Each structure stands twice: as structure tokens, then as C-alpha cells.
Amino acid sequence: MKKKIVILTGAGISAESGLNTFRDADGLWEGYDVNDVATPEAWDRDPVLVQHFYNLRRKAVLEALPNAAHKALVALEARYEVTIITQNIDDLHERAGSSHIVHLHGIITRSQSSANPALTYPVEGWELKMGEKCELGSQLRPHVVWFGEPVPMIEEAARLAAQADIFMIIGTSLLVYPAAGLVNFVPRQARKILIDPKAPKVAGVSGIESVKMKAGEGVPQVVRELLL
Numbered sequence: 765m766k767k768k769i770v771i772l773t774g775a776g777i778s779a780e781s782g783l784n785t786f787r788d789a790d791g792l793w794e795g796y797d798v799n800d801v802a803t804p805e806a807w808d809r810d811p812v813l814v815q816h817f818y819n820l821r822r823k824a825v826l827e828a829l830p831n832a833a834h835k836a837l838v839a840l841e842a843r844y845e846v847t848i849i850t851q852n853i854d855d856l857h858e859r860a861g862s863s864h865i866v867h868l869h870g871i872i873t874r875s876q877s878s879a880n881p882a883l884t885y886p887v888e889g890w891e892l893k894m895g896e897k898c899e900l901g902s903q904l905r906p907h908v909v910w911f912g913e914p915v916p917m918i919e920e921a922a923r924l925a926a927q928a929d930i931f932m933i934i935g936t937s938l939l940v941y942p943a944a945g946l947v948n949f950v951p952r953q954a955r956k957i958l959i960d961p962k963a964p965k966v967a968g969v970s971g972i973e974s975v976k977m978k979a980g981e982g983v984p985q986v987v988r989e990l991l992l
């Protein structure tokens with residue numbers, strides 16, 4: 765039986781693809797107030813602004829390419845059963861070729877009914893327009909989880925984390941819950957590897973191997989070791 769590797773990724777893995785992280789010096793939130801663009805209240809108040817903000821995010825994602833870190837994770841599938849749990853709304857793990865990906869915070873290349881979050885659709889191109897409606901007749905919004913909204917995939921993610929033989933954490937500040945709490949579901953005996961130049965603190969978990977490198981270098985290095 766193949767060993768199970770479960771990998772939690774955050775914005776840092778896509779930084780070298782040219783997509784801004786949220787909380788670094790040049791982070792995305794620096795130019796925006798989260799409350800203006802990433803909450804249900806913002807959508808109720810000013811849907812045009814919110815739609816525009818995410819149209820720009822979608823455009824940037826479509827123009828970006830998977831980097832060495834996304835690609836290296838694909839190679840692990842030769843030897844391990846690999847699941848990626850990503851907080852990212854980009855599709856770079858998909859485009860790199862990974863097979864099992866759970867999107868905790870949604871994916872920007874899909875739209876979502878503003879009446880029923882379970883209704884999602886592919887977006888053609890970068891722009892989701894006001895006036896584009898779901899089958900129930902309500903405006904389409906980006907398929908992303910906003911602050912204050914439930915995270916429907918978290919139970920599935922916790923179930924997967926609990927089965928890990930090896931758990932990797934790549935490029936996340938671990939400041940946003942419930943995603944940051946997933947590490948607490950990982951079995952105590954599992955190997956835990958963190959790849960992030962800032963090596964964020966992981967509360968309540970010991971024995972973490974910290975690789976203080978950028979993902980583009982650190983991930984291929986760790987993958988090489990895991991495939992030896």
C-alpha cells in the first residue's frame with residue numbers, strides 16, 4: 765500500500781508564479797480592505813466593486829503559470845497517494861497536473877449562484893459580468909469562500925489530514941481558520957514538513973521539520989528526498 769501524503773498549500777506556493785500573497789509586505793490585502801471586497805456584506809453593499817476585484821484576480825490567475833513547486837508535487841504521485849488541500853483560489857495545482865485537489869476556499873475559474881452556493885459553473889474567460897445569472901435567476905458571483913462564510917470542504921479536509929503518513933505545509937501564514945486548524949487532525953506519529961521562508965508558528969504541534977526556503981526551491985528539494 766502506498767503511503768499517504770497530504771499537503772496543505774497557501775498563497776506562498778503561487779508567489780513565484782507572480783500571484784501576490786495576502787499578508788506579505790506587498791500583499792493583496794495591503795491595497796484593499798478585506799471588508800470591502802471579501803465578505804457577504806461587501807457583496808450586498810457593492811456587488812460591482814466585488815465582482816471587479818475578483819475579475820482582476822481571475823485575469824491574473826489565467827495569465828500565471830504553475831511554477832517548480834506545483835510541478836514537483838506532481839512527481840510525488842509516482843510513489844505516494846497524494847492529496848493537496850489548497851487555500852488558494854487559483855488553478856495552478858490542476859494545471860501542473862496534480863490528481864487529487866481539495867479547494868477549501870473555492871476556485872476563481874468558477875462562478876457561484878448568489879442564491880444557492882451549491883450551484884457552480886465554469887467562467888468563460890476572465891470576466892464575470894453583472895447580469896449573468898444562475899439557473900434560479902440570481903446574479904452569479906465568484907466561487908470563493910468569503911470571510912464569515914462556512915467552509916463546506918473543511919470536514920472532508922479534516923478526514924484526509926487524519927489519514928496522513930506525511931503532512932506537508934507550504935506557503936501559508938496559518939492565520940486563517942478553520943484551514944490553520946487542520947494540522948491538529950494529523951496523527952501524532954506522522955512526519956510533518958513545513959516549507960516557508962518565514963516558518964510560521966504551528967500552534968499545539970511538535971516535531972515539525974522546518975525548511976526555511978521559497979517554495980520554488982524548497983519543494984523540489986523535499987520532493988527529491990521523499991523519492992530517494
Ligand code: APR
Binds near residue numbers: 787934978
Ligand atoms: N514560497 C513559499 N512561501 C512563501 C513565499 C514563497 N516564494 N512567499 C511568501 N511565502 C509565505 C509567507 O512567508 C507566508 O507565510 O506564504 C505565506 C503567505 O501567507 P498569507 O499571505 O497569509 O496567505 P495564506 O496563508 O494562503 O492566506 C490564507 O487568507 O485571505 C485569506 O482566503 C485567503 O486563502 C487565503 C487565506
